[in-house]
Amino acid sequence: MIEIQHLSKSFGNLEVLKDVSLTIKKGEVVTIIGSSGSGKSTLLRCINLLEQPTGGAILFEGKDIVNSKIKIEDIRKNACMVFQHFNLFANMTVLENMTYAPRVVNGLSKQEAKEKAMKLLAKVNLSDKANEYPSRLSGGQKQRVAIARALAMEPKVLLLDEPTSALDPEMVKEVLDVIKQLANTGITMVLVTHEMGFAKDVSDTVYFMDGGYLIESGTPDEVFNHPKTERAKKFLASVLV
Numbered sequence: 035m036i037e038i039q040h041l042s043k044s045f046g047n048l049e050v051l052k053d054v055s056l057t058i059k060k061g062e063v064v065t066i067i068g069s070s071g072s073g074k075s076t077l078l079r080c081i082n083l084l085e086q087p088t089g090g091a092i093l094f095e096g097k098d099i100v101n102s103k104i105k106i107e108d109i110r111k112n113a114c115m116v117f118q119h120f121n122l123f124a125n126m127t128v129l130e131n132m133t134y135a136p137r138v139v140n141g142l143s144k145q146e147a148k149e150k151a152m153k154l155l156a157k158v159n160l161s162d163k164a165n166e167y168p169s170r171l172s173g174g175q176k177q178r179v180a181i182a183r184a185l186a187m188e189p190k191v192l193l194l195d196e197p198t199s200a201l202d203p204e205m206v207k208e209v210l211d212v213i214k215q216l217a218n219t220g221i222t223m224v225l226v227t228h229e230m231g232f233a234k235d236v237s238d239t240v241y242f243m244d245g246g247y248l249i250e251s252g253t254p255d256e257v258f259n260h261p262k263t264e265r266a267k268k269f270l271a272s273v274l275v
C-alpha cells in the first residue's frame with residue numbers, strides 16, 4: 035500500500051531523516067520505535083505530508099505523493115493521524131468532532147455521518163459522551179474519541195503518533211486496548227510508540243530508528259529478542275520490554 039523510497043527530511047541544517055526506505059502492506063500493523071529525537075514522528079508525519087519530505091518518494095497505492103500534484107485532502111482522508119495531544123476541536127461536541135470531516139470532506143449527509151459516529155463511539159465505549167465537549171472528558175476518553183474520529187473517515191491507513199504519551203498512567207491501558215482491538219480488524223496501521231511491550235504484542239513488523247536512519251526491521255521476535263545491531267541492543271537494554 036505504501037512504499038517509502040530513500041526518504042530524507044531536513045529542518046534547516048538539521049537532517050532528521052536519512053535515506054529511509056520501507057514498505058507497508060495492506061492490513062499490516064507497523065510500529066516505529068527508537069530513542070527520542072531519532073525521527074520517528076517526522077517519518078510518520080511525512081506519510082500524510084504533515085511534513086514535506088526534502089527528498090525521496092512515497093508511493094501511496096503506486097502514486098508518488100511527494101513528487102506529484104495529488105491534492106493534499108485526498109492524501110489526508112486516506113491517511114488519518116491520531117496525535118499525542120488528541121487535537122480535538124474544543125468548540126465542538128464529540129459528535130460534531132466526529133461528523134465534521136465525514137460531512138465536509140467525504141460528503142456524507144448529517145444523518146449518515148451521525149449514524150457512523152454513533153457506531154464508532156459504541157466501539158470505543160463512549161456512546162454516552164456524544165454530546166459532551168472535549169473539556170469534560172478525561173485524557174483517555176479524548177484519545178478514544180480521536181481514534182474514533184479518525185476511523186469515521188474510513189482511512190486506508192491509520193497513523194498514530196505516540197497516542198498514549200500524554201496520558202496519565204491509569205488511562206494508558208484503555209487506549210491501548212482500543213488500538214489492540216483495531217489491530218485485529220485488518221486495518222493498516224502505523225504506530226509510533228514508546229510502549230515496547232505493546233509494540234511487541236501488536237505489531238506485524240517493527241522498525242527501529244536511530245539518528246534519522248532506519249537501522250533495523252523485522253518481526254517483534256526478531257527485533258526485540260534477536261536484535262542485530264549494537265545500537266538496537268543498547269536501546270532495548272535501556273527500556274522495559
Ligand SMILES: Nc1ncnc2c1ncn2[C@@H]1O[C@H](COP(=O)(O)OP(=O)(O)OP(=O)(O)O)[C@@H](O)[C@H]1O
Nearest residue numbers: 045048050068069070071072073074075076077226
Ligand atoms: N518542525 C520542526 N522544526 C525543527 N526541528 C524539528 C521539527 N520537528 C522535529 N524536529 C527535530 O527533528 C528531530 C526528530 O524529531 P522527531 O519528533 O521526529 O523525533 P522522535 O523520534 O519522534 O522523538 P520523540 O520520541 O521524542 O517524539 C528532533 O531533533 C526534533 O527536534
